Amino acid sequence: MKVMKFAPMKEILKLAEEQKVAYGAFVTVSYETALAAIEAGSELNCPVIFITGTDCCDLMGGFEGTVETVKRAAANAQVPIALHLDHCRTYEECVQAIHAGYSSVMIDGSSLPFEENIALTKKVVDYAHTLGITVEGELGKLVGEEGNLVVKGPEGAQTDPQEAKEFVERTGVDCLAVSIGTQHGHYIAAPQLNIERLKAIQEVVEVPLVLHGGSGTPIDQVQESIRHGIRKINVATDVLTAVADSFEELKKQPGFKYNTAMFVNSKNAAKELIKGKMKDFRFEK
Template sequence: MGIVSTTPMLKRAKANKHGVVAFNVHSFDSIFWVLEAAADLRSPVILQTTVGTVKALGAKNIVEVARVASEHFQVPTGLHLDHCTDYQVIKEAIRAGYSSVMIDASMYPFEENVARTNEVMALAQSLEVNVEAELGKVGGVEEDIVVAEEDAKKAVPEECKRFVELTGVPTLAPAIGTAHGIYKGKPNIDFKRIARIAELVDVPLVLHGGSAVPDEDIRRCVSLGMAKVNVSTELKNAYSAAIREHFASHPNSLDPRAYLQKAKEAAIEMAKAKIRLVGSENTVVPAFA
């Protein structure tokens, strides 16, 4: 099946009122774990990597492993570069075979964000590579991008409309009150803002900071137009905790197959829960088969 563009995948999800989970993967093993979960549930899925993961593993290596895993499990798979501020890294990812990239210029004034997004659009559009951009500032920490709580800023609906008109960007990540990482308290999601943005723009919206958001809030976000739901910290924490628990019970264990099996089981369980949550179970269509 191979790696596919996330543009039609997310348009279909938006039209059918379900979401697609984008899981941050940090190792080659975790690519297989996520795709096994998606295949078991007959769900499309998006693998996404941070710039740090690209630098650690190599864009070409990630693409080749994702392609092999996707063909093995026969599941529609998008491959997305998340929160990238560097045009050269975006170009490297596209040349390697990524099907989606995020240009994060949300820290700049509106006009500069438009200009930087259009630069990426000019590169990606003819190759059918999806482009994601952000308006407002999502709080929290995403690798080397740190937005303090007091600096987080929600997207303005009317600016979202103008931004999409000026760039033609096929997916938009508006800041609506979520944050990267695990929340200290209940997230303050602005559902009215999501609804208003969805009224004004006709592209799938992206929910950043999806880890540890209450299930009912995720479902409501999806129902309002959030077609892509990002999950990073919860998945990473699940398999890391499983490895810690393994060594707590077996301190002298030296066989990677033993502790990685525990990590795999935890990751698959977590991934399946998120896939069911956004309603994408059994949504693989014949066109993808």
Template sequence: MLKNLNDVLRDAKDKCYAVPAFDCVEDIMIRCILDTSEEEKSPVILMALEHNLKGRSMDYISGFIKFAAELYRIPVVLHLDHATNLDLIESAIDHGFTSVMYDGSSLPFDDNVKITRDVVEMAHRKGVSVEAELGHVGGFTIDGKSEESKLTDPDEVVKFVSETNVDALAVSIGTTHGVYISEPNLNIKRLSEIRERCSVPLVLHGGSGTPVEQVQNAVKHGITKVNLYADLRIAMNNGLKEAASKIKRIDPYPDEMFAPMKKLLSNVIRDKIRMLNSNNRIEYIK
């Protein structure tokens, strides 16, 4: 069933767990995420990035997830991740996305506030929730560019949330996007200071590769949504390699090609759900 962020993050905030948010493309990823999440009785957030929604992909991904979500008993959020293009955000809302993220984290504070507020007003009119980012989570982007991180300033949080009316806030506390070059060290003290000042659910980007104990400590101190993507891509790549090493036929059956990928992908999804303690939660979400 389709929900928005407010429907799933309130319970997570109250009960101190986090909801997994998986960036996904194509039906294999979507089905593995939904099947595994239902097996684990976990709410789930399915996300799409700007560059994955070009051409007919907006229609395909939104249509596929909207249809599939109604086949499952778990709450499913259809979320636009890291969008900076306002036309794309409006299009996503029109296509049935139940949640959007406007990422103004590279802009000056006042500009981030102004544009985020405009997005919130547009989205809330359609019952769509909005996530924003304050501070900046760096790392390697999809196109290979490297960006520096900037930790979220706790003193800016109250003003930002008050002036934008966002539903969730992504914060920068030491994670990065992509694959880590060295092990991160999350700033839990900074997170606690933000939590004390912030009334809305907090989001951790760059969850892939972050040590489990650090993620769980962040959840303990207020994180209610964790974004994950690179670990899923790694699992799929390993599944492809395993299939290629075993296939002997020149015309392999689909199960031979996709079964290893599905198995490894589902294992990662299940591990992330249990890491965030979001399994066995759907009975509490109205």
């Protein structure tokens, strides 16, 4: 029996760069949320990138359980699939994920001083690249909550273009997550992406750029960011909201019963949300 191997995220982002589009990176917390993205990508012939924080992995039995869950969902996939560890803050956990079978890791040292962020990121890059694993770094801080990290403050937390250039050159990362005005979680007010700052970063950085906090960001701003170098867009809150809302809507129907149909419905709701994002990020109608 052929053993499935996840695709290097670097190769998927290279394809995005060639086509001048972005690919969504979608959260998964279960078999059905993984299957939702696999089916969406297969129907649209679109590569799929999965993002899992360590909290997501806990729901699926750790790194090994997550790898097994996604591989089972992707058994019949007809498109490249990357499994990416999101917002990891330690070298040790990145190594554990790599050994478990992840094809990509993000080491998030954005809360550290600049030199410490470089040192930690380079350490992960030096190890991961010997095994052909993609590494994403982050510079700048997204406002909002991601796991245990809480960041407050507007433009002062955004990515500095010259620091981004130095960071990429000294660490060797394959892609860089930048802060240009998005945030994690639900928005209280609509964001205004700092496209001028993104343009300045794109001019001096030669690796694909990543936009975190893609949920709830107006699509016209998202597509403008894609025009200026964003090649991967993380979507978590919108996926989880689609799943939660599907349960609430189903409960309103006459004759509702608690049964497994709830989970089929939630998978389909996530699938439709993901298909919409995939089309938007590739400028499809």
